[in-house]
Amino acid sequence: xxxxxxxxxxxxxxxxxxxxxxxxxxxxxxxxxxxxxxxxxxxxxxxxxxxxxxxxxxxxxxxxxxxxxxxxxxxxxxxxxxxxxxxxxxxxxxxxxxxxxxxxxxxxxxxxxxxxxxxxxxxxxxxxxxxxxxxxxxxxxxxxxxxxxxxxxxxxxxxxxxxxxxxxxxxxxxxxxxxxxxxxxxxxxxxxxxxxxxxxxxxxxxxxxxxxxxxxxxxxxxxxxxxxxxxxxxxxxxxxxxxxxxxxxxxxxxxxxxxxxxxxxxxxxxxxxxxxxxxxxxxxxxxxxxxxxxxxxxxxxxxxxxxxxxxxxxxxxxxxxxxxxxxxxxxxxxxxxxxxxxxxxxxxxxxxxxxxxxxxxxxxxxxxxxxxxxxxxxxxxxxxxxxxxxxxxxxxxxxxxxxxxxxxxxxxxxxxxxxxxxxxxxxxxxxxxxxxxxxxxxxxxxxxxxxxxxxxxxxxxxxxxxxxxxxxxxxxxxxxxxxxxxxxxxxxxxxxxxxxxxxxxxxxxxxxxxxxxxxxxxxxxxxxxxxxxxxxxxx
Amino acid sequence: xxxxxxxxxxxxxxxxxxxxxxxxxxxxxxxxxxxxxxxxxxxxxxxxxxxxxxxxxxxxxxxxxxxxxxxxxxxxxxxxxxxxxxxxxxxxxxxxxxxxxxxxxxxxxxxxxxxxxxxxxxxxxxxxxxxxxxxxxxxxxxxxxxxxxxxxxxxxxxxxxxxxxxxxxxxxxxxxxxxxxxxxxxxxxxxxxxxxxxxxxxxxxxxxxxxxxxxxxxxxxxxxxxxxxxxxxxxxxxxxxxxxxxxxxxxxxxxxxxxxxxxxxxxxxxxxxxxxxxxxxxxxxxxxxxxxxxxxxxxxxxxxxxx
Numbered sequence: 001x002x003x004x005x006x007x008x009x010x011x012x013x014x015x016x017x018x019x020x021x022x023x024x025x026x027x028x029x030x031x032x033x034x035x036x037x038x039x040x041x042x043x044x045x046x047x048x049x050x051x052x053x054x055x056x057x058x059x060x061x062x063x064x065x066x067x068x069x070x071x072x073x074x075x076x077x078x079x080x081x082x083x084x085x086x087x088x089x090x091x092x093x094x095x096x097x098x099x100x101x102x103x104x105x106x107x108x109x110x111x112x113x114x115x116x117x118x119x120x121x122x123x124x125x126x127x128x129x130x131x132x133x134x135x136x137x138x139x140x141x142x143x144x145x146x147x148x149x150x151x152x153x154x155x156x157x158x159x160x161x162x163x164x165x166x167x168x169x170x171x172x173x174x175x176x177x178x179x180x181x182x183x184x185x186x187x188x189x190x191x192x193x194x195x196x197x198x199x200x201x202x203x204x205x206x207x208x209x210x211x212x213x214x215x216x217x218x219x220x221x222x223x224x225x226x227x228x229x230x231x232x233x234x235x236x237x238x239x240x241x242x243x244x245x246x247x248x249x250x251x252x253x254x255x256x257x258x259x260x261x262x263x264x265x266x267x268x269x270x271x272x273x274x275x276x277x278x279x280x281x282x283x284x285x286x287x288x289x290x291x292x293x294x295x296x297x298x299x300x301x302x303x304x305x306x307x308x309x310x311x312x313x314x315x316x317x318x319x320x321x322x323x324x325x326x327x328x329x330x331x332x333x334x335x336x337x338x339x340x341x342x343x344x345x346x347x348x349x350x351x352x353x354x355x356x357x358x359x360x361x362x363x364x365x366x367x368x369x370x371x372x373x374x375x376x377x378x379x380x381x382x383x384x385x386x387x388x389x390x391x392x393x394x395x396x397x398x399x400x401x402x403x404x405x406x407x408x409x410x411x412x413x414x415x416x417x418x419x420x421x422x423x424x425x426x427x428x429x430x431x432x433x434x435x436x437x438x439x440x441x442x443x444x445x446x447x448x449x450x451x452x453x454x455x456x457x458x459x460x461x462x463x464x465x466x467x468x469x470x471x472x473x474x475x476x477x478x479x480x481x482x483x484x485x486x487x488x489x490x491x492x493x494x495x496x497x498x499x500x501x502x503x504x505x506x507x508x509x510x511x512x513x514x515x516x517x518x519x520x521x522x523x524x525x526x527x528x529x530x531x532x533x534x535x536x537x538x539x
Numbered sequence: 540x541x542x543x544x545x546x547x548x549x550x551x552x553x554x555x556x557x558x559x560x561x562x563x564x565x566x567x568x569x570x571x572x573x574x575x576x577x578x579x580x581x582x583x584x585x586x587x588x589x590x591x592x593x594x595x596x597x598x599x600x601x602x603x604x605x606x607x608x609x610x611x612x613x614x615x616x617x618x619x620x621x622x623x624x625x626x627x628x629x630x631x632x633x634x635x636x637x638x639x640x641x642x643x644x645x646x647x648x649x650x651x652x653x654x655x656x657x658x659x660x661x662x663x664x665x666x667x668x669x670x671x672x673x674x675x676x677x678x679x680x681x682x683x684x685x686x687x688x689x690x691x692x693x694x695x696x697x698x699x700x701x702x703x704x705x706x707x708x709x710x711x712x713x714x715x716x717x718x719x720x721x722x723x724x725x726x727x728x729x730x731x732x733x734x735x736x737x738x739x740x741x742x743x744x745x746x747x748x749x750x751x752x753x754x755x756x757x758x759x760x761x762x763x764x765x766x767x768x769x770x771x772x773x774x775x776x777x778x779x780x781x782x783x784x785x786x787x788x789x790x791x792x793x794x795x796x797x798x799x800x801x802x803x804x805x806x807x808x809x810x811x812x813x814x815x816x817x818x819x820x821x822x823x824x825x826x827x828x829x830x831x832x833x834x835x836x837x838x839x840x841x842x843x844x845x846x
Contacts, residue, residue, distance in 0.1 A: 112630075112669075192630065192669060276665045277632075280649060281639030291640060295629055381627030385680060388591045388621035388693075389644040392613045536593045 078159020145173030191270030311418020452523025459530030635664030
């Protein structure tokens with residue numbers, strides 16, 4: 001192929017792979033390892049008939065459906081059925097996150113840090129860097145898919161089939177590449193990496209919420225969400241390949257649009273251009289705190305809105321979740337009306353308690369992002385001139401910490417508020433605000449301790465600061481899956497999220513709240529001492 | 540005069556095993572422009588960042604306004620303005636917002652002087668920093684620094700992205716500061732700039748200050764280029780210790796060019812006068828000659844070149 005627009009794409013792909021191999025390996029080991037280790041454990045967990053039938057009842061409850069997707073398998077159920085039903089939605093989510101990361105990093109990021117300009121001055125085609133990024137993304141997903149397939153093949157899970165295993169690998173690889181392609185398109189639309197990432201997550205978020213709501217209300221409608229397609233594969237049963245075709249078709253459309261947009265735009269330009277702004281600073285922009293606030297303003301608004309929507313979405317299914325009559329009519333009849341009400345309420349509260357963990361982990365993300373800016377902004381040289389001003393390190397440091405706390409706290413509140421709002425309108429006997437507020441107060445200290453640990457790493461080990469992400473990721477996996485995988489208690493207690501008692505089922509443990517807040521403050525101080533005494537990071 | 544604004548004494552900085560600064564000693568007096576020159580990687584920016592308290596010195600001492608640069612960074616920075624060599628700005632703020640922010644951080648206000656500077660440098664302050672070129676980002680930092688009322692101004696290769704017109708505006712503003720009695724530390728590659736503005740110069744090389752002094756003092760230590768034509772036969776002078784690089788002209792007889800140690804000029808001139816000079820041209824060494832001489836000294840390794 002000697003088309004001048006695509007010259008040297010192969011060379012660039014090899015170059016990209018050489019540059020990224022370590023990061024790819026890390027993702028491969030984490031995601032592939034997670035999948036394989038769960039598969040290996042599954043015969044122990046759900047090997048017997050009893051354990052299978054009890055988990056099936058659980059998985060058929062609307063609360064679980066909202067988290068893991070509809071349970072489509074037909075009796076007799078096998079261990080593999082449970083596996084596919086528990087893992088697909090969750091792994092698809094991780095695949096999408098990974099693809100968005102690589103897609104934006106290898107296109108718009110390269111463009112805004114000037115690398116693309118350097119490359120384009122060489123004898124390569126106009127579209128070659130984009131094609132190379134696309135091929136790389138394809139290869140990463142292919143590798144992931146093969147890894148999943150291979151891991152399942154040797155796991156020896158009861159009830160699995162080669163076709164089913166293949167379909168899992170293919171399904172996850174395709175759904176990943178589809179969201180990656182969407183992110184490539186967003187990287188053409190927005191003219192900066194942050195915007196591209198945000199648009200990509202907007203797409204992911206909307207498709208995920210549509211999937212969740214339709215799953216609970218009417219699973220046939222889930223076909224309307226591209227994210228829902230992974231659920232329609234009917235793995236180990238019908239082994240339906242048509243969703244894969246749908247995903248491939250959408251991917252093709254997205255890529256065509258991407259390449260079309262890329263051909264018709266200039267380097268550094270996007271469809272959504274950066275607009276001009278104020279000639280003079282507003283009266284609010286006066287110091288480090290207001291600066292960080294101003295910089296993260298968009299992030300704050302987007303996150304608060306996003307988690308409100310998430311809260312409302314979950315709250316809106318409370319009615320269905322807390323309806324034993326619907327899921328288990330026989331039991332409902334046996335229990336009598338008051339008992340049913342009480343049981344319904346207990347289910348909803350337990351579901352709310354699980355959601356609190358999800359919210360707490362989720363709102364850790366923007367807070368940690370703000371904290372990482374302490375070193376990140378410095379490395380980019382943005383802070384050099386601030387440090388040359390009459391501003392102490394403590395002032396700069398505490399400004400970032402304060403904004404991180406504000407974003408985390410407000411987002412957590414927004415999520416709980418959204419939950420309450422929707423629950424109020426759909427339930428006959430809604431949970432009171434005070435009750436749900438327990439979840440907010442209960443998990444704030446866990447969030448703060450996590451941020452405290454992050455600050456210690458940022459202050460003392462700036463080079464290894466990305467390690468921080470292990471906390472929320474592990475927290476989510478261990479607690480989301482904790483019960484389903486029968487994880488031991490200590491494994492759930494490795495992150496602060498696991499230390500909190502079941503709010504809002506139970507009341508807030510105030511003595512624990514104060515202790516954790518104290519721990520958080522101590523961690524902040526330790527982190528700051530490290531930051532204060534070291535060299536700043538300069539490029 | 541003779542009030543020392545900045546004083547550095549045997550400053551050292553190690554990054555792990557690498558010694559970025561081995562021995563830096565110089566000072567800047569009130570009201571003077573001090574030129575800080577050296578090749579890439581010699582330690583100019585590291586020195587400046589240590590002076591700003593961004594890096595912590597491994598040895599030696601440095602004070603500004605008599606205060607320790609690490610411990611008293613904040614109070615020092617109240618009276619200091621700085622422009623880094625590579626200016627990076629928050630991409631989602633406008634130039635105007637950043638200038639105001641920088642001023643406010645030093646408890647100062649946007650004055651008419653700032654507006655004047657924006658006009659002089661022809662900056663559009665309403666654009667987001669993301670869309671600025673290197674030169675425009677540099678202008679933002681320069682406008683913020685020049686409009687700050689400070690006692691010491693530190694510029695780290697401030698004109699590397701500017702066009703000649705803007706460079707001229709920069710020089711004009713530096714000279715204006717100087718006439719107000721402000722002190723300036725200017726690190727630069729552009730020797731004509733240093734030559735034109737600086738009262739004293741420090742040359743840094745591989746983490747050491749190898750020479751400080753006024754340009755005249757430095758010239759004195761080096762050689763003058765002489766081109767001469769005589770009526771009588773011009774003998775080969777390359778034999779004498781005082782004359783170097785003697786080279787005869789190919790087309791004109793009795794014409795040659797050579798360099799002379801500045802303090803031996805008198806002696807050489809007497810010899811030449813006896814030969815009836817027809818034409819004589821003497822060029823004082825430019826800073827560039829000095830610069831090259833200092834840097835090539837070691838790589839060539841010939842001892843006779845030593846002044």
